[in-house]
Amino acid sequence: MDNKLTASTINFKKPAVVGFLVFVIVLLLGSFIFWQRYRILSEERNREMIGIIQVIENNISQPLKSSYSAALSQALLIGDDGQIFDFEAKAPQLLEANPNLDAIQLVPKGIITHVYPLEENRAALNYDILADETRNEEAFRAIEKRRMYFAGPFQLKQGGLAVVGRLPVFIDNEFWGFSAVIIKFENLLEQAGFNELSRGDYQFQFSKYDPETGKENFYLEGDISSNAYSENILFTDGNWKVYVAPKNQYAPFLSLLPLAGLIVFLAIWLGHLMKKLLKRPEKLEAVVEAQNLELYNSNLRFRKIFNQAAVGMARMDTRTGKFIETNKRFRDLSGYSEEEITKLNYKQLSHPNDNEENGILMQKLLQGEIREYSLEKRALKKDGSIYWVKLTVSPLWQPGDEPTSHISIIEDITKNKEAELQLNKSYKMLVDQNKRLVNFSYIISHDLRSHSSNIQSILDLYEISELQEDRDNYIELLSKVTANLNQTLQHLNEVVSIQNNPDLKKEPLKLVDFVKKTIEHLEIRIKEKQAKIFIDIPREAEINFNSAYLESVLLNFISNSLRYSDENRNPEINIKATQREADKWSLEISDNGIGIDLERNKEKLFGMYKTFTDRQDSRGIGLFITKHQVEAMGGEIEVESTPGYGTTFKVNFQ
Structure with missing residues (x-):
């Protein structure tokens, strides 16, 4: 009995030691919380940088795709014999239809012979691209790959820094020259959103590797290449890189300094408090009651956070999949009352086609292969309508224990998902439009060439005919052919009207x-x-x-x-x-x-x-x-x- 009393009272005789241990434990726990929060902030910033890179990539991809269409349309001005038709008439229309472009060129055999606008680009006329060893590497690459390639940015002969997209044109499998488009570098940066995005917390750099020296050239002010937080992405059509990095590398750490101070303060305070409590055992019961009250208040705060959270939350029976309790946000999303939802399981609120993946991940959670999982899936409301959610599941049992219940966090992502689906739909529409454009060009090439050949043949016969009766017959035939040509043009115009009006009023x-x-x-x-x-x-x-x-x-x-x-x-x-x-x-x-x-x-x-x-x-x-x-x-x-x-x-x- 005396030994037990000695063992039970030894700590009370050394309150300073106990207080120091409490200080160390709280400090270690606070340091862990600080590190986890720092990691979360760093990951959020990295995700934001990735999102910015994706925005820039999308912003640059659009003018590049439009440039490709413009170059392809310009190439249609080249006849089968290599002659260029109606450049002066069609070039202004092409440039007006593609406001992201600053100039267009036709470059037979690598020599610039046609350019629009002419006045500000006159200095580029008769410039032989293939003969210029400082510029021809990327031109030869476009010929070799037989696809459009964007060269630059570099200084133009007519002045100014620009990107040049060159589409190689082949006639009967023989290289004819290039259909080229020019985008001034400052316009490309404006369309990419550099000017707007650089006003925030990030800085940017635009670079390209020199095809001859292999050296990476940078085109924007500032050096972020050595910044460990930078992200980069490769544009394969132009072999460019875009870097993004935070202006203040230590911003997440600095933002957590108040938390660090709070942790140190709490560690010191709790250590001192424990020392003080051990010195005053007669007040221990009052302190315990105060702690119970704090625990009760904490539980109340948890219940308040649970019920007023901006995302849906539910505590689930892991074995049966039934809802034990849910917060207001989730009930609002699903349309069920608290009484109704406790009678259901998660499969009844899920789209049937999305249950398989959820079931596989839940089995891995039960078997201890994973400790949590997230997925995007479709959910069903009470009225039968479908909405998209991001589901995050975390277990409420410790590793090795028998599974009991888990927490599900349900975030409504319907708007984002619909935007993603709309983007995919727009991409498919663009692909279909390109296919129709190619088919339409084949139709024009075939039908109009057929009519023009007939007209030319009739005119040739008319010239060599000496009898007036034969000439009258040829004139009558010519009238029929031109009538057919006019009807063909009307049909083609009607098709163009349909294809160019996808947003007609519904x-x-x-x-x-x-x-x-x-x-x-x-x-x-x-x-x-x-x-x-x-x-x-x-x-x-x-x-x-x-x-x-x-x-x-x-x-x-x-x-x-x-x-x-x-x-x-x-x-x-x-x-x-x-x-x-x-x-x-x-x-x-x-x-x-x-x-x-x-x-x-x-x-x-x-x-x-x-x-x-x-x-x-x-x-x-x-x-x-x-x-x-x-x-x-x-x-x-x-x-x-x-x-x-x-x-x-x-x-x-x-």
């Missing part, structure tokens, strides 16, 4: 009203054909579409069903609308006409001037225009057809 339209209006418009032809029209469209079928386009689409499909009907039976046309999703509809137009051999014609079905019958009134332009109108509104067309039995066109509206 409005809610009742499908059944437009179908009936189209049938009334075709009433005479329907009676002539003795056709039967069957309509199965719910009154609530409503789509967001351009009204003029919808009239054109319906008129093309229904008139085609009448035009290509089978002579051995009366036409029957079925028009049906079905609902694919909550607010998305599909329209099917089926007929019993002559049909289309899709095995032979599917790939060219919607091609311009592609016909599949011997009828004289077939022009091959209707389906081409209809497809572009539907796609311009974000929809798509499907087709099923059997020769001799009929055709079904299905339009999926967005």
